[in-house]
Amino acid sequence: xxxxxxxxxxxxQVVAQQxxxxxxxxTRKPAPAAASMPPPPGAxxxxxAMAKRAEAIGPSxxxxxxxxxxxxxxxxxxRRTVLVPPNAFVVHTRRGRGEPLHIGLGVSFRFNxxxxxxxxxxxxxxxxxxxxxxxxxxxxxxxxxxxVQWIIEDFGTAYRKLDFSDAEDPMRLVNIQLREQAEAAxxxxxxxxxxxxxxSDKQPIIEELTARLRAVAEGAADAADxxxxxxxxxxxxxxxxxxxxxxxxxxxxxLQKPYxxxxxxxxxxxxxxxxxxxxxxxxxxxxxxEERRIENERELADLRAGHEASRFDRETAEQLRRTTREHDDxxxxxxxxxxxxxxxxxxxxxxxxxxxxxxxxxxxxxREELDGELSLAAARRRxxxxxELLDLERDRxxxxxxxxxxxxxxxxxxxxxxxxxxxxxxxxxxxxTYQLGGDLSGLAPLLAQISGLLKAWTATDGRGETRDRFSS
Numbered sequence: 036x037x038x039x040x041x042x043x044x045x046x047x048q049v050v051a052q053q054x055x056x057x058x059x060x061x062t063r064k065p066a067p068a069a070a071s072m073p074p075p076p077g078a079x080x081x082x083x084a085m086a087k088r089a090e091a092i093g094p095s096x097x098x099x100x101x102x103x104x105x106x107x108x109x110x111x112x113x114r115r116t117v118l119v120p121p122n123a124f125v126v127h128t129r130r131g132r133g134e135p136l137h138i139g140l141g142v143s144f145r146f147n148x149x150x151x152x153x154x155x156x157x158x159x160x161x162x163x164x165x166x167x168x169x170x171x172x173x174x175x176x177x178x179x180x181x182x183v184q185w186i187i188e189d190f191g192t193a194y195r196k197l198d199f200s201d202a203e204d205p206m207r208l209v210n211i212q213l214r215e216q217a218e219a220a221x222x223x224x225x226x227x228x229x230x231x232x233x234x235s236d237k238q239p240i241i242e243e244l245t246a247r248l249r250a251v252a253e254g255a256a257d258a259a260d261x262x263x264x265x266x267x268x269x270x271x272x273x274x275x276x277x278x279x280x281x282x283x284x285x286x287x288x289x290l291q292k293p294y295x296x297x298x299x300x301x302x303x304x305x306x307x308x309x310x311x312x313x314x315x316x317x318x319x320x321x322x323x324x325e326e327r328r329i330e331n332e333r334e335l336a337d338l339r340a341g342h343e344a345s346r347f348d349r350e351t352a353e354q355l356r357r358t359t360r361e362h363d364d365x366x367x368x369x370x371x372x373x374x375x376x377x378x379x380x381x382x383x384x385x386x387x388x389x390x391x392x393x394x395x396x397x398x399x400x401x402r403e404e405l406d407g408e409l410s411l412a413a414a415r416r417r418x419x420x421x422x423e424l425l426d427l428e429r430d431r432x433x434x435x436x437x438x439x440x441x442x443x444x445x446x447x448x449x450x451x452x453x454x455x456x457x458x459x460x461x462x463x464x465x466x467x468t469y470q471l472g473g474d475l476s477g478l479a480p481l482l483a484q485i486s487g488l489l490k491a492w493t494a495t496d497g498r499g500e501t502r503d504r505f506s507s
Contacts, residue, residue: 059211104155104205108146115146119155124190127153138191154194156205160186160272163210167218168282169225169233176282177233179221179240183213184272185252192268209269213248217274220247230281230290237276245274449485 107118119125121141128135130150137144140158167179187193199205224243225233233240254266281290 059207104157106155113147113149115148116143117146117153118143122158124156124158124187124194125153126190126194127151138194140190154199154205156187156190156194156199158187160184161206161210163214163217165214165217165221167221167225169222171225171228171230171233173230175230175286177225177230178280178282179225179233179276180278180280181217181221181241181244181274181276183217183244183248183274185213185248185269186272187268188253188270189268192266194268196267213252216251217244217248220244230286233279234281234290237279240276241274244276245271248274446485 104123105120106123109116109118117125117127119141124140125137125142125144126135127137127142127144127146128151129147136151137153144153146153161184163183163185165179165181165183167181169177169179171177198208201207221240221244224240228239249271250266252267252269252271
């Protein structure tokens with residue numbers, strides 16, 4: 036994995052990683068207490084005995100111990116109690132005893148700071164990230180990235196064989212050691228493989244790395260006596276390779292060129308095929324569209340011709356109708372004019388006839404008037420003659436009446452006309468009854484009165500007006 040300028044960047048990376056590894060492997064000791072350091076010049080006087088005693092025995096209230104595990108310590112001086120979380124391993128030892136007093140997961144205990152000591156380690160699963168810069172069988176640099184997950188299975192073995200003394204991170208040194216072993220196993224396996232094998236199939240690397248880490252962490256059984264080494268008291272949970280990348284950009288491009296060229300060829304052929312299909316479909320679609328356009332134009336032409344023919348027929352029919360209507364109107368006007376002339380002539384004839392009839396009637400009326408006047412004159416003459424004759428007759432009758440009239444005749448006529456006179460008299464308002472005896476002597480005055488009336492009647496005008504009125 037060298038550059039064109041002759042500089043070996045891979046070697047520089049290995050040297051830098053080695054220096055960092057040596058720095059990580061050094062055990063980090065906690066900083067000395069402030070009480071052991073000499074006070075600087077001008078510092079206040081040292082505290083009293085009670086303050087030193089409180090500092091020696093620690094706080095009397097619950098607090099958290101050093102490291103990532105929160106351990107609470109309660110009590111004071113030699114009567115303390117250490118409370119361990121349930122997900123942390125703890126080992127409690129005492130001076131003068133070869134075996135721990137307490138060991139296990141989440142075990143709390145009483146603690147005497149003068150004779151006891153304890154170690155608390157997280158029991159959660161740990162994850163190690165791996166970046167292995169390897170060289171394959173073609174002497175090309177390859178970066179393999181992966182991760183390993185492990186957990187403490189036998190803490191009684193692990194705390195004896197592993198270093199958990201880092202106060203800030205007890206797992207740090209164990210993770211570094213396992214990461215170095217994993218990188219070494221990956222490099223050994225990749226050195227026997229080609230670049231294409233590393234990039235295409237990572238299962239051999241995973242199997243090799245898993246086998247080596249489990250042999251170191253979990254141990255291997257001895258086939259001779261049946262006894263097995265428990266290893267480090269750890270258990271490998273999973274091993275995975277995330278990716279493998281060629282360090283040389285030129286080699287990476289050269290490895291990708293055949294596939295890219297092939298894919299480019301396939302893509303180009305597919306594009307050409309697609310273009311051919313698209314071109315064929317476009318041609319077919321264009322032809323279909325052109326045929327459809329021609330068919331539409333033909334249909335439109337037929338429709339236009341039909342519309343033109345219909346319009347011509349309508350116009351011709353309308354023109355014929357108008358011409359016929361004009362002729363009919365002219366004929367009607369002529370007929371009306373003839374009828375009007377005939378009617379006028381008829382009216383004129385009727386007027387002449389009416390005038391002649393009126394003239395005839397006037398003449399007849401005049402003739403009738405003349406005849407009436409003549410008749411009237413004749414009637415007047417006759418009436419005058421008859422009047423004269425009547426006067427003469429009246430005079431004669433009066434004379435003869437006067438000559439013939441006597442009391443006996445008058446009474447006889449009065450008696451004859453008495454029922455008629457009585458019927459014309461008004462109805463009486465009252466009824467008076469007179470009793471007449473057998474003597475008729477009283478009848479003479481009555482007859483005298485009636486006779487007086489008759490004389491008065493006959494003494495009227497000579498024309499008989501009173502007589503006529505009385506008789507009516």
